[in-house]
Amino acid sequence: MKLPPGFRRKRENRVCKLHKSLYGLKQASRQWFLKLSGVLKAAGFNQSWSDYSLFVRHxxxxFTALLVYVDDVILAGNNLQDIMETKHFLASHFKLKDMGxxxxxxxxxxxxxxxxxVLCQQKYALEVLEDAGFLGAKPSGFPIDQNLVLTQGEGVVLKDASQYRRLVGRLIYLTITRPNLVYAIHILSQFMDNPRQPHLDAAYKVLRYVKQTPGQGILLPSTGQLEIKVYCDADWVRCKDTRRSTTGYCIFLGNAPISWKTKKQGTVxxxxxxxxxxxxxxxxxxxxxxxxxxxxxxxxxxxxxxxFYDNQAAIHIASNPVFHERTKHIEIDCHVVREKVQRGLVKTMHIRTKEQPADLFTKLLGSKQFSALLSKLGVINIQYSNLRGSIEERNLI
Structure with missing residues (x-):
């Protein structure tokens, strides 16, 4: 922003005083959220300490819940009248567009x-395929080959790395509703700085899998107990470049998958x-x-x-209050888990490796095992699945 000609005088420094937050300024988003949260608190909503973008009212x-992302809002509750009153209240303070x-x-x-x-990203998946020119590609039954090993130094360096970075970046957003893609894209995202031809070929393999099931998503059942069940796993020094292990978990509320993650550990x-x-x-x-x-x-x-875990040694360490030579260097992690177990917040249970859904987040699996574990995650294809079928057919533990 520049002052008009002739306004500035010699040896005089002036600044502009901002009376109203303008769109595009650094502080605009913060000022907008402060104003919105102030209005919501005046309406009786309480801001969640776990997620500051969530507001609830009892x-x-x-019960009424309001979730905010910038200027997009989701409003939910168990009383339609409260929802309508909240809409009218917000309309009296802001310009709203009710999307129904x-x-x-x-x-x-x-x-x-x-x-x-059912939550899915079919439209977005088709856009990704169209952008990469894979709408007519041959479909694949699984996202990545079981015996594939990708490293930093093998293969020809790509002349245009932006193509690979754009593709993997778009695939990352697709994992919001497709947990079965998390591990494959986790591997691909490790080569963003210097991608090579084998990395791009593996990314194209993921696209062919997306081509087979563009309408794949997760099912949040309307029935079932609201109890948390967790499946956790890790590999061991699978990364050939760093020899670091990978953490993977998936969390269910009843039979609904609500959280999943794949992340490389910080130490060997x-x-x-x-x-x-x-x-x-x-x-x-x-x-x-x-x-x-x-x-x-x-x-x-x-x-x-x-x-649920498939390693008896880790389960025994969680209940053993004595530190020995093999656990001294992970004492902090031991205290974290043991505290939750001793307070009765977490109960460790053993599960067979073949029935461990978290293997999808830590290992490259064959097509048979991949399909068997995928059915336990609550992932369905909205194009072909019969939503009237029984939820219990997924046989979750």
Whole structure:
């Protein structure tokens, strides 16, 4: 912004005083959220400590929740009159555009039935395929080959790395509703700085898998108990470049998948049990946050969270209060898990490796095992699945 000609005088410095927050300024987004949150608090909403973009209100058994992303808002509750009153209240302070019942939000499509709610990104997936020129490509049954090994130094360096970065960046957003893609895209995202031809070929393989199931998404069942179940796993020094292990977990509320993650660990593990215990510590932190969030949403979780693991050594370390030579260097992680176990917040349970859904987030699997575990995640294809079918057919533990 420049002052008009002739306004500035010699030896005089002037600045502009901002009377109103302008769109595009650094402080504009902060000022907007402060104003919006102030209006919502005046309407009786409480801001969640677990997620500052969530506002909730409890009034004599009636519950209303409001979720904000910049200037897009989702409003939900158990009383239609409260929802309408909230809309009118907000309309008296801001210019609103009521989009009606939620069907599309930030690229996520919402489909409803008596069985539950399906979240998918079919439109976005087709846009990604069209942008890469893969609408007519041959489909693939799984996202990445089981025996594929990608490293930093093998293969020809791509002349134009922006193509690879754009493709992987768009695929990352697709993992919001497709947890089965998380591990494959986690591998591809490690080569963003210097991508090579084998990395691009692997990314094209993921696109062919997306081509087969563009309408794939997650099912949030309308029935079931609101109890948290967690499946956690880790590999051991699978990365050929850094020899670091990978943490993976998926969390269910009843039969609905609500949180999943794949992340490379920060240090190299010296034993096969160590990365698994580190993954348990990371998962316990996520469980603590989810319990706090459910408390804000007026969902009581009185029972201990069941944490399923396929490694007996890690489970025994969680209940053993004595530190020995193999666990001294992971003492902090041990304290995190043991504290949750001793307080009754988490209960560790063993599960067979072949039945561990978290393997999808830590390992490259064959097509048969991949399909078997995928059915346990609540991932369905909205184009071909019968939403009236039984939810229990997925056989979750």
């Amino acid at each position: 009034t004599q058994g009636r 019942q939620l069907r599309y939000f930030l690229g996520i499509e919402v489909a409803r039935s008596k069985q539950g709610i 593990s010296r034993s096969s049990a160590e990365p698994k215990y580190r993954s348990m510590a990371t998962t316990c932190c996520e469980i603590t946050w989810l319990r706090s969030l459910l408390r804000d949403l007026n969902v009581k979780h009185a029972h201990a969270v069941k944490l």
